[in-house]
Amino acid sequence: MTKITALLEQMTLEEKIFQLMQLTPNFLSEDDANLTGPLAWMGVTESMVNNVGSVLSAVGAKETIALQKKYMENSRLGIPLLLMADIIHGYRTIFPVTLAIASTWDMELAERSAAIAAKESAVTGIHVTFAPMVDLVRDPRWGRVMESTGEDPFLNSEYARAFVRGFQGDDLAGDMDRVAACVKHFAAYGAAEGGRDYNTVNMSERQLRESYLPAYKAALDEGCEMVMTAFNTVDGIPATGNKWLMRNLLRDEWGFDGMLISDWGAVSEMIPHGVAADGAEAAQKAIEAGVDMEMMTSNYANHLKELVEAGKVDITLIDECVLRVLKLKDKLGLFENPYRAASEEREKEVLLCDEHRAAAREIAAKSCVLLKNEQVLPLRSGQKLALIGPFAESGDILGPWSIWGKQDEAVQLHAGLSARTDLIATAKGCDIDSGSEEQLQEAINAAADADIIVLALGESSEMSGEAGSRGDIRLPQSQLKLIQKLKLLGKPIVVVLFNGRPLDLHGVIEEADALLEAWFPGTEGGNAIADVLFGDVNPSGRLTMSFPYSVGQVPVYYNNYNTGRPLTPQNANERYVSKYLDMPNAPLLPFGYGLSYTSFSYGEVSLSTDELHAEDTLEVSVEVTNTGVVAGGEVVQLYVRDIAGEVVRPLKELKGFRKLQLQPGETEKVTFLITEEQLRYYHTDLQLKSDAGEFHVFVGPNSRDLEAKPFRLVK
Template sequence: MTLSEKIAQLQQLAPAFYEGSNSAGQITGPLEGMGMTEEMIHHAGSVLGLGGAEEAIAIQDAHIRNHRLSIPLIAMADVIHGYRTIFPVPLALGCSWDMELAKRSAAIAAKEASVAGIHVTFSPMADLTRDPRWGRVMESTGEDPWLNSQYARAFVRGYQGKDLSKEPYKLAACIKHFAAYGAAEGGRDNTVDMSAWMSREYYMPSYRAALDEGCEMVMTAFNTVDGIPASGNRRLMRDLLRDEWGFDGVLISDWGAVKEMIPHGVAEDERECARKAIEAGVDIEMMSPCYVHHLQELVESGEVDEALIDEAVMRILKLKRKLGLFENPHRYADPAVERDILLSDEHRASAQEAAIKSSVLLKNDGILPLSKLAKIALIGPFALSNDLLGPWSCMGDREETVTLSQGMIAIAGQPQVTATGCSVEYMTDLELEAMLAAAREADVIVLALGESSEMSGEAGCRADIRLPGMQLELVKQAKALGKPVAAVLFNGRPLDLHGVLDEADAVLEAWYPGSNGGSAVAELLYGVANPSGRLTMSFPHSVGQVPVYYNGFNTGRPQGAPDAQLRYVSQYLDIPNEPLLPFGFGLSYTDFQYGEAALSANELSVGGKLLVSVRVTNAGRLEGEETVQLYIRDIAGETVRPLRELKAFEKTALMPGESKDIVFEITEEMLRYHHSDLQYKSDPGQFAVMVGANSRDVQELRFILKA
């Protein structure tokens, strides 16, 4: 390959640039805007965001015909929570606490995307998220590093299978956003500043877990790390990711992130961006032209070693070989199979199951489940809305989405359910009166509330995380009618729920539940299914409390300490320190009771194990599933330690009256953490172990780790 051909392999472009694209008529605009020549396009290495199998085949055929060496393209896309069959958003899937479900959702997404001509997905997102103001919390699985790590592994297994080169209908996964993108300052893209210790202890584990599972690619984050944008951060990408962790896969920038070093203020021009990115180890530049415009002159001037370009190209070619593209450039792209499996009944059923298991019952004063005989007024902005897919819904089609009204009518019948809606952020007087008129005639009012998908996701950051004011007014007026009121929430972040949680008799958090979301929520409301989801992000009392998360530190003056003066402690004067709804929280239509927890011994030796056991009983009248959670606290460490950390959980289904002994195993490895010198090890001493239904409602026992 010539130097210019090698450099072109590092360029990723949108389909509009390529011959064979469905949007070929728009090629002039992108060409002019990025200054791309035909030679650059003909030798580019990858494409993102294809529109289906026919376009994928046409673009690939034309590209191979135009490429001097007939090297095929890699096709990549944002297949985040489904391709055509849309599953609940990742934050919702996280609330299922079900790794097999997460794996299956990724496998179905991979199957649909692969027959549509996609080879790589920009998923999973393993960013730890503690700030619900940030729009992209919907794309994460929550605020706990250990649980996020389990999900990262599960998604990678689902996308890639056991052997990407041999298993059919699989995608290469790309973990993102490396690194610490979820710690965006003020909940707004994209400044991050934290210590190396904080990064290692909380933000890095889930990325590392995905790589340990064999994830093929890594995407750089938009944000700064230690004052340097990630795409030009040599210490982060070469020293940590490449050298220390041994990652030898493909590293890709996020959209335009290489060129964004200019507005970040660490590069004067595109030439400097190209030099810094290639020196940092970025293999593919997504949708900015710094590499193709400047790397050749940087090599010829001696400022960049050509070996850096060679190693980047070799990593890309190795991935193409692993994907089998040299033998079969179309891979699994097949319009006939695409038509057969996309949004199939089987895939819809899996998406519906996922939506059921992802929804979280936040409150129930006995009005749920609904009776099929009751007359229901379904009112609010999501009563008739098909905006249930959420951001990053790939090729999902709202017109193919089951709405809540459709789901409820399918169960209870048209005469029993009256649906009247309005917009998300405003309603006319006529709409309000129509909704209240229906409510006056009903036995129970179901309020369908939430955020439009545009209010969440990338660029969906919000300083005020309450529902729009008109929705809170609707809640208030519905409650004034004196009827039982149940609220269903469709949203992509934890919300400040004052005005909803205190007014409604029942609250069900449905998130953005996907293609069959309306059917899933209806089954939960009518008791066809029993809610089993548990929160993986805390819900704050108010935005002034953010970031608020369950595994915080005690501080030197903790609230409630026996010897603390009432005022001079770490506290708010106007709200509690604790979140409104804690991590791990979720209710059921049945009642789970916990017996007294017990330890098998009071001491743990290195190489040994302790057992902690508790009996859980279904004391209600319905079958249900409980998520029993285990937390540990290191009472005194070399650095400060959190008040509790999730270390294990077990989901158990129990019939009415049935009991089960849940047993967890504790080993020394579970007690390790990063010390001030970044060594990862445990300390002998006293530990607390907690077991219960969520991070707040636990029983505590003590044991000693012996040296």
């Protein structure tokens, strides 16, 4: 820190302020168009560009090396650029979208995917990735659910840790194949009202702490170097200018001393939010909240100097921010080697190498969730297939955040199946959201001689992701019409879904004989899906978001509260209970759900004691047996309910899980440990503590199909 502090003392006020600015690479180009384009539009000067702290989204080692070289030539004090990018689920080798990776329930696979993404991005010259996104989400209308790991705070926290470990490794300074991670979006971005991106978030502090904050805290406990602010409000104040959130909670309570960056344009967005009259006030609110770097707006650069000179902003606030920026650059070793791992030669060896493709294939296969199977899958050798649908030969299987991936490098479903059999007739049948009678007839003709129809349906990548909110989360009518027409042929239909969110599956799940949720599976998607369809991989994925019966239920999630008039099997015909008149309360498919090509039976759940003392541990055991004829994986899930708390408690909360791999006839005993600490929650005084009294523990294959046992906590 002595070196960094000495450097700070040499910097002018303008140089300090410009270090707190992040721009795209085009601002640093010598193109004359910049003079009347981006530079003029944002009020960016040549001096700002020559001293800017960071650039985002540079492409490839050649560009990053050239940018850094030019920048260092103009840097009076030899301060290097910090290069950042959105590396969400892969750089060039694209893994399944994050929600799909979460469906593996496998932290080692999640960590490995992040480590490979880090290696590929580091060799291109990237220093920081804007990941992981750990926003808890309960509304599938929100397009960014594809970046999340689901609706459960415990599981989200486990994944947050795994992704940070994968990106950063054990030695960020010494391991050039790693990048700094940036957890986002702080905070509660996934709770946007109506599932509409950038919209208002409004909740109690208890709900915020209990459900939405744990995953961010887990990422920081794992050593995550950066935090990104959210676009939304928190308690009526935009996160980017929220002192309580950023200073009181993040800095003081949690002790985070790393770098805090705004999301794209979020400082300026305080003006339309209605909490800042102009850019100067927006800059003041952001710096007072402790935002170290402003992404893609120039309020700091254009106004902080005048605010300091007018006595409205203390220069110590700026110094704190600059120190954190410089500290991260130093931690990454950029002062010694501004180019870090960037190498055009090594880039050719690393990007999309065979090892990375193999990992992408394995993870994609294990992320697939079998939602229905009327003894149609796995496919058998010699069966004639009709591969039909808008995704039959589509390369749009990478997902909306696969910025650096290439669709022409992705293995399409047709290619994956063709590697297994040449008994395939192919037809599109319809486009994503339109179709013609000619296309339908082509599909019917292709299916005429087939034994089984494989129907590849779903969303285009543009239908999810950022700004991809949808009020209707059914498949488009063109696709629903296609499946209806093909159903008339009387042949078994296997639907493979490509999508970035839970869907309302009506019109699909009733018509399909088998339904495989493949998500956006990434570069090796076609091969991975073929592995599952032909049984080389027995599907073991499990949902981490509930699939709604109808969008009218949303938000619908497993860990909900009871009501004073709960719906039960006994009162289902009564009117004055908490229910819909036109649909069930329960989701179509519950959290934790997924089928296999084999079957599993659970023995009776046993407890080591029916009284848990605060200083002791309760053992929960169950025997699980593979009762089928093939080997398979099962995710054994543990839930707990506090029967009577000081405040209302969820009907059940995930507290643990175990992944088993069992041979036919094999039995394994699974034991979970429950401690008093796991039973704590935020009380009315916002203290984290437990209550003595009755609890129920549940064990089973998903959040719906569970066996319960009671116990008491004694304090």
